[in-house]
Structures are given as structure tokens and as C-alpha cells.
Amino acid sequence: MGEQRQHYNEEFKQRTVKYIQEQTKTVGEISLELNIPAGTLHKWLAKYRQFENEPLAGAQRVRELETLLREQERELKAKDRRLADLEEELAIVKKAVHIFSKPRN
Incomplete structure (x- = not known):
């Protein structure tokens, strides 16, 4: 049974x-x-x-999220550096265009 x-x-x-x-x-x-x-x-x-x-989250999940956050912060800093470099390049190009577009006397 x-x-x-x-x-x-x-x-x-x-x-x-x-x-x-x-x-x-x-x-x-x-x-x-x-x-x-x-x-x-x-x-x-x-x-x-x-x-x-x-x-809200278990200890393991908190560690995973902290790791992900650090990774995304690194990526964001790298993108910020790249953006700053591109802005600087753009400013240089604008100055060059301004200089070379002036009429010669």
C-alpha cells in the first residue's frame, strides 16, 4: 500500500x-x-x-549587479574619453575650416 x-x-x-x-x-x-x-x-x-x-536581492545577485555596474562604469568612462577626443577633433576641424575659408587679399 x-x-x-x-x-x-x-x-x-x-x-x-x-x-x-x-x-x-x-x-x-x-x-x-x-x-x-x-x-x-x-x-x-x-x-x-x-x-x-x-x-530585494540575495547576496549572490547583489555581487552580480555590483560587477555589472563596475563593468558599465568602465565602459561609460571609455565612451566619455572617446567623446571628449571627438569633440576636440571637431573643434580643430572647425578652426581649420574657418581659417581656410577666409578670402585671401
Whole structure:
């Protein structure tokens, strides 16, 4: 014979989803902790998830975003330098055009 299925009330499911959202643990780790199949927890998450209960970002995501930010700052500085060089070149060309376009006496 198979095992008897557990039945959980709606309030328990909602509290469990809130608990999952507030943790930095994976669903698999929480599944082992609560002795509830991970698939069941994923279904509950899909049904009861409320985004205001989630942390803004996990530590790993913060590191990824910081790395991305530094990379984009480097690119922006390089573009600023290139823009400054092009503006200087344009100013030189404008002066040259002005000098060479004057009528000779």
C-alpha cells in the first residue's frame, strides 16, 4: 500500500510560501527542512506568491549587479574619453575650416 497523502490548509500553505520568500535557502533545502516535496512547494509558490514578501536581492545577485555596474562604469568612462577626443577633433576641424575659408587679399 502507498503512503497516505498529507493535506494542508490554505493558511499553512500561505505561511509556508511567505517563509520561503523570506529565506535565503533554496526550495530544495526548505523542502527537506519541512518534509514536504519540492514540487509541492513550487506549486504553492506559483499560487500564493506575493512579491512584497521577498527580499530585494540575495547576496549572490547583489555581487552580480555590483560587477555589472563596475563593468558599465568602465565602459561609460571609455565612451566619455572617446567623446571628449571627438569633440576636440571637431573643434580643430572647425578652426581649420574657418581659417581656410577666409578670402585671401
